[in-house]
Amino acid sequence: MTPSRRTQAASATRDAEAWLGNLELARTDGAAPDAEQPFRSVGFTISTTGYAIARRFQELLAPLGLHPRELALLQAVARDEGVTQQAIAERMGLFPSRMVALVDGLEKRRLLKRRHNPDDRRARALYLTPKGHQLLGRAFAVAIEQEQLLTSELTDEEREQLLELLARVGIHVGIPPGVHPGLGHAALADE
Amino acid sequence: MTPSRRTQAASATRDAEAWLGNLELARTDGAAPDAEQPFRSVGFTISTTGYAIARRFQELLAPLGLHPRELALLQAVARDEGVTQQAIAERMGLFPSRMVALVDGLEKRRLLKRRHNPDDRRARALYLTPKGHQLLGRAFAVAIEQEQLLTSELTDEEREQLLELLARVGIHVGIPPGVHPGLGHAALADE
DNA sequence: TATTGTTATACTCTATAACTATA
DNA sequence: TATAGTTATAGAGTATAACAATA
Numbered sequence: 001m002t003p004s005r006r007t008q009a010a011s012a013t014r015d016a017e018a019w020l021g022n023l024e025l026a027r028t029d030g031a032a033p034d035a036e037q038p039f040r041s042v043g044f045t046i047s048t049t050g051y052a053i054a055r056r057f058q059e060l061l062a063p064l065g066l067h068p069r070e071l072a073l074l075q076a077v078a079r080d081e082g083v084t085q086q087a088i089a090e091r092m093g094l095f096p097s098r099m100v101a102l103v104d105g106l107e108k109r110r111l112l113k114r115r116h117n118p119d120d121r122r123a124r125a126l127y128l129t130p131k132g133h134q135l136l137g138r139a140f141a142v143a144i145e146q147e148q149l150l151t152s153e154l155t156d157e158e159r160e161q162l163l164e165l166l167a168r169v170g171i172h173v174g175i176p177p178g179v180h181p182g183l184g185h186a187a188l189a190d191e
Numbered sequence: 192m193t194p195s196r197r198t199q200a201a202s203a204t205r206d207a208e209a210w211l212g213n214l215e216l217a218r219t220d221g222a223a224p225d226a227e228q229p230f231r232s233v234g235f236t237i238s239t240t241g242y243a244i245a246r247r248f249q250e251l252l253a254p255l256g257l258h259p260r261e262l263a264l265l266q267a268v269a270r271d272e273g274v275t276q277q278a279i280a281e282r283m284g285l286f287p288s289r290m291v292a293l294v295d296g297l298e299k300r301r302l303l304k305r306r307h308n309p310d311d312r313r314a315r316a317l318y319l320t321p322k323g324h325q326l327l328g329r330a331f332a333v334a335i336e337q338e339q340l341l342t343s344e345l346t347d348e349e350r351e352q353l354l355e356l357l358a359r360v361g362i363h364v365g366i367p368p369g370v371h372p373g374l375g376h377a378a379l380a381d382e
Numbered sequence: 383t384a385t386t387g388t389t390a391t392a393c394t395c396t397a398t399a400a401c402t403a404t405a
Numbered sequence: 406t407a408t409a410g411t412t413a414t415a416g417a418g419t420a421t422a423a424c425a426a427t428a
Contacts, residue, residue: 084409084410085409085410086408086409086410096409096410096411097410097411097412097413099410100410100411100412117409120408120409121409122408122409122410123408123409123410124409124410
């Protein structure tokens with residue numbers, strides 16, 4: 001049933017790596033890894049689940065012709081029309097040279113456009129086109145749909161509690177307690 | 192205070208990407224992204240937290256000269272001494288050609304060694320050296336230390352509940368309910 | 383003829399450095 | 406002289422294909 005090992009790979013969308021996905025931790029007391037009672041690590045579980053979610057989201061986004069990174073850029077522009085490329089590059093933790101290619105691609109597809117900043121003709125201000133706004137809306141719909149699926153097994157209370165517990169864990173890896181949109185990721189981005 | 196944008200990058204260990212780390216979702220009802228009440232997405236939060244955990248783990252592992260992928264390999268061999276490269280490659284979702292480089296590196300460092308399988312002289316059986324066993328032990332110690340830090344703010348009950356809630360979310364992205372060590376990641380690895 | 387492991391090659395992605403046009 | 410954006414280049418990392426030894 002397993003296809004030949006030479007062809008099998010071609011189909012896989014095996015992009016990054018499953019992070020800790022292949023790692024199975026021993027029990028806390030240091031017993032042998034194959035001990036009877038399995039120890040489920042919180043870190044491992046969050047990491048694995050988070051990877052699977054991100055990956056699925058990327059798949060859901062693909063039909064729109066959008067990579068998560070592109071969506072992030074579109075959203076950053078929508079939130080703050082007229083920002084310069086550099087400002088966004090800094091906010092997203094990208095190199096200026098990467099920004100160029102990223103913006104090029106979206107501009108070619110008429111999702112956003114560059115204009116010269118009249119005050120400083122070196123700088124390029126970014127704006128979404130109507131088509132960009134529309135696609136952004138569709139991408140949000142996808143995200144919201146996934147979110148609803150993910151939480152479909154949870155009551156509102158459980159959902160809140162999950163977020164609260166995650167926050168208490170996240171503190172130890174540099175995720176600020178009150179994750180406000182627009183500020184949340186900054187700490188992550190620059191170490 | 193910000194260093195020149197030309198030099199700043201050199202220091203960054205900005206490896207993969209922050210997945211959904213830059214993505215901030217709108218509210219469920221589709222209101223404007225900058226609406227007053229922030230909506231915290233479960234998918235976004237798990238993904239971001241999991242990425243930060245994996246990344247921190249990678250940093251903690253670096254002083255041992257070990258990449259998570261190498262640790263995964265060492266552990267797979269420890270769990271099943273004498274396995275062939277191909278068996279492990281399949282289990283870890285790696286291409287045979289990638290396995291070669293991976294094993295080469297670890298063998299050069301005397302952490303494991305290849306032997307010819309007497310039954311089938313094409314196949315190479317993998318074994319850990321004592322040094323490999325020792326390093327694996329140290330890596331586990333690091334993992335356990337991180338796990339303890341991550342859960343230091345949680346009671347045992349809360350920890351169990353967090354795992355339970357995560358499992359209920361994970362079902363929707365293909366993570367099997369009872370994540371037994373040794374089986375857990377398989378579904379993820381080959382789509 | 384098929385299979386294990388290997389080597390060689392091509393391709394993608396990202397980081398660094400050099401360049402231009404403005405300031 | 407410094408800065409925003411761009412282009413060009415080099416370096417990882419990874420997938421594909423060709424190959425040698427063995428079955």
